[in-house]
Structures are given as C-alpha cells and as structure tokens.
Amino acid sequence: MKALGRYLVWGGEVVTGAKSFKANPVLGSVRLNRLGLHVARVWSGYWITRLRMALLAPGVPTADRRQFNEQGFVLKENYLPEAQFKALVAAVARFDGEIRECCQGDARTHRILLTPEVLNALPEAKAVLDDPALKRLFRYCSGHARLPICHIENVLNDLTEPGTRRDPQKNLHIDTFQPTMKFWLYLEEVSEENGPFVFVPGSTRPTRERLKWEYAMSLQASRHADHYTASGSFRVSAEDAARLGTEGPRAFCVKGNTLLIANTFGIHARGEAAPGSSRLALWGMSRTNPFLxxxxxxxxxxxxxxxxxxxxxxxxxxxRAAARGTLSSWHRIEQTRIVDEPPESN
Structure with missing residues (x-):
C-alpha cells in the first residue's frame, strides 16, 4: 500500500512543476518518456503559459511582449531616473538586514529577502517594485498574477583554490522544463570581469529541434552523471546551444540601472568572472504550476x-542542518550589509 501511495503521488506530480527525473521514477521513466511524457509536458506547459500571458497582456507595451516572446528576454537600459537610481544604490549599500549565503563551487551568492517588512524599511526599493507598469510586466513575463519573490543579490566570485570545483551556474543550462521568469535590476556595471548573464536568444520556443533535444535528454536524464541534469535542470553543450536559438550565447555586459527580465526555460548561464569580483542587483524570480x-x-x-x-x-x-551538524544550503551569515562599500552608480 505504501508503494501504491508513493506512485500515486509521483503520478500526480506529472501535472505540477515537479522536474526531477532522479527523485520521481514516473517523470524519470525511460519507457514513458520514450512514449513522449516529457515532451508532452514541455509542449503543453509552454502553450498553457502562453495562454495565461495573453490574459495578462493588457497594459504591457507591444515591443516588450514581442521581444520577450521572440527572444526570451526584455532589456531596458537607463531604467530609473538617475536621481532615483542613485538613491536606491545608496540605500541598498547602507541597509542592514539578514543575509543568507549559498556556496556553489568557486562562487558565493548573498541575498537579502525583500519581505514586506524589509521593504517598509527600504522605501527606495519598495518604490521601484511597487511601480504599476513594472508589476504588469512581471505578471506578463511570468504568466501569473502573483508577483515574483524579490531579493537584494550579490554574487561573489572567489579566488580559485586547488581542488575547488567550478561554479555549476557557469555551465550553459535550462532551469526547468517550463517557462520561468527571473529579473535583475543591476545596481552596478556588469562587464566581462564580474560575470555577466549569458543567454541564447530565441531558445525559449518549443521548436521541432528543441523538442527533439528535450526528447533525447529525457531518455538519459534519470541516469545522468550530472546531478543537475538528473534533477531536471539540463546542462547544454556549446554545440547544442548554437543550434537551439536564433544566435549563439550572448553576454549581457550592461551599465548599472539596466533592467533585464529573462525566461530561464531558455539556455543561459552565469558568465565567467575574475576572482574577487562581484555583481550586485535587485533580483527576483517567479515560477508556478505550468498547467494551470x-x-x-x-x-x-x-x-x-x-x-x-x-x-x-x-x-x-x-x-534540519543544525541537527546534522552542517549548514543549510541557504544559511545565515554574520554579515548584515550586502556590500562593504557603495558601488559606483554609472
């Protein structure tokens, strides 16, 4: 009976956002995926999300909708008025709050969760996120009326020690089988030095070539040596990336005060970065059940x-981590300021 109950749960996850081929033997079934289970989830999840996006389209500029649907991202330079941007950068730099850290290979990511209470204490960020036009754009790009969960984020590129593994986010990948929205409002310049966001334009559409690739990956994912691929975040070779978009990978080297919204069902990565560099932004993401x-x-x-x-x-x-004598994947640190010194607001 317990086994039956587990399979009922695993079967029910087929119509949710569950993605792990390793953790769910139904999603990871070679037999079912040979019959097209994974491809059917990709195709239907995409088009149902597009239906929801159409319902949320009123009030969103046509140019933004076209760019997001055709290229997979929206890019807006000089997003905020200069005075407002400088006030935001200064407020973020001096703000004290709980910081959580995630360590992946030679990179550490620091985030302050922008809860309603934190935003009340940080009105400069609240003013940005409360803008009705931005909310409409967020909702359209995520295909859901619920707003994204937002943070202040600082990505720190550490010195590489012998034996330190590479940051897995620097390998080309997709986040999951469904459309997923992430955004960055960069609070400092992003260059080749501090790890720009890398994205393959046009790789968010379920073309025949993309579905063939998804099909082939689904047949090997549950047994794949790469942990992230087995968990449903497929890693992508440079050769595959070159043929699955309208052009090759593009690095978004941009000035501070640039807003970038991307669908991370598209092929992307965190760019290579110089040791000791960092990248500061307002960051957020939204993901929901694609079959609603x-x-x-x-x-x-x-x-x-x-x-x-x-x-x-x-x-x-x-x-749970304390009971094991370890740290959780997103653990609290003693530091309370996201940056040591205010970044330059150029």
Missing part, C-alpha cells in the same frame, strides 16, 4: 504569503 489554465489571483495577501512560506522553509532547513 488561469493566471490566478494577484491579491496582496498571496504576495505576502509566499514570503512567509519561504521564510519558514529556510528556518526549517536551518533546523
């Missing part, structure tokens, strides 16, 4: 609830 036909409710209560849920999840992870 309606865009949901954007009430403030639900937006606030997701922060409470994430906070509780992080606390639970801390408790």
């Amino acid at each position: 036909p309606l865009p949901g409710l954007g009430f403030g209560y639900f937006n606030r609830l997701q922060y409470r849920v994430l906070t509780r999840m992080r606390q639970r992870d801390d408790e």
Whole structure:
C-alpha cells in the first residue's frame, strides 16, 4: 500500500512543476518518456503559459511582449531616473538586514529577502517594485498574477583554490522544463570581469529541434552523471546551444540601472568572472504550476504569503542542518550589509 501511495503521488506530480527525473521514477521513466511524457509536458506547459500571458497582456507595451516572446528576454537600459537610481544604490549599500549565503563551487551568492517588512524599511526599493507598469510586466513575463519573490543579490566570485570545483551556474543550462521568469535590476556595471548573464536568444520556443533535444535528454536524464541534469535542470553543450536559438550565447555586459527580465526555460548561464569580483542587483524570480489554465489571483495577501512560506522553509532547513551538524544550503551569515562599500552608480 505504501508503494501504491508513493506512485500515486509521483503520478500526480506529472501535472505540477515537479522536474526531477532522479527523485520521481514516473517523470524519470525511460519507457514513458520514450512514449513522449516529457515532451508532452514541455509542449503543453509552454502553450498553457502562453495562454495565461495573453490574459495578462493588457497594459504591457507591444515591443516588450514581442521581444520577450521572440527572444526570451526584455532589456531596458537607463531604467530609473538617475536621481532615483542613485538613491536606491545608496540605500541598498547602507541597509542592514539578514543575509543568507549559498556556496556553489568557486562562487558565493548573498541575498537579502525583500519581505514586506524589509521593504517598509527600504522605501527606495519598495518604490521601484511597487511601480504599476513594472508589476504588469512581471505578471506578463511570468504568466501569473502573483508577483515574483524579490531579493537584494550579490554574487561573489572567489579566488580559485586547488581542488575547488567550478561554479555549476557557469555551465550553459535550462532551469526547468517550463517557462520561468527571473529579473535583475543591476545596481552596478556588469562587464566581462564580474560575470555577466549569458543567454541564447530565441531558445525559449518549443521548436521541432528543441523538442527533439528535450526528447533525447529525457531518455538519459534519470541516469545522468550530472546531478543537475538528473534533477531536471539540463546542462547544454556549446554545440547544442548554437543550434537551439536564433544566435549563439550572448553576454549581457550592461551599465548599472539596466533592467533585464529573462525566461530561464531558455539556455543561459552565469558568465565567467575574475576572482574577487562581484555583481550586485535587485533580483527576483517567479515560477508556478505550468498547467494551470488561469493566471490566478494577484491579491496582496498571496504576495505576502509566499514570503512567509519561504521564510519558514529556510528556518526549517536551518533546523534540519543544525541537527546534522552542517549548514543549510541557504544559511545565515554574520554579515548584515550586502556590500562593504557603495558601488559606483554609472
């Protein structure tokens, strides 16, 4: 009976955002994927999300919608008025808050969760995220009325010691089988030195070539040697990346005050970076069940609830890690300022 119950749960996850081929033997079944299970999830998840996006399109500029749908990203330089941007950079630099750290290979990521309480204490960030036009764009790009979960993020590129593994985010990959929205409002210049976001334009569409690639990957994913691929975040070779988009990988070297919104179902990576460099931004992401036909409710209560849920999840992870005598993947650190010195706002 227990085995039957587990398979009922695993089977039910087929119509959710679950993605791990290794953790779910139904999703990872070679027999079912040979019959097209994974490809069917990719194709239907994409088009159902596009239906929700169409419902959320009113008020979103046509040029933004076209760029996002055709290229997979929206790019807006000089996004904020200069005075507002400088005030935001200064406020972020002096803000004290709980910082959580995730270590992956030779990179560390620091984030401050922008809960409603934190935003009340950081009105400069609140003013940016409360802008109605930005909210409409977020909702359209995510295909859901719920707003993204937002952070202040600083990516730190450490000195590489002998034996240190490479940051896995620097390998070309897709986040999951479904459309997923992430955004960055860069608070400093992004150059080849501090690891620009790399993206393959046009790689977000379920073309025949993309579906053939997804099909081939689904037949090997559950047994794949790469942990991330087995977990549903497929790693992509340079050769595959070159043929699955409209052009090769593009590095977004941009000035501070640039807004970038990307669909990370597209092929992307964190760019190579010089040791000791960092990259500061307002960052956020939104992912929902791709098989929901309606865009949901954007009430403030639900937006606030997701922060409470994430906070509780992080606390639970801390408790479990402490019981094992280790640190959770996103653990608290003593540092309370996201940067040591204010970045230049150019």
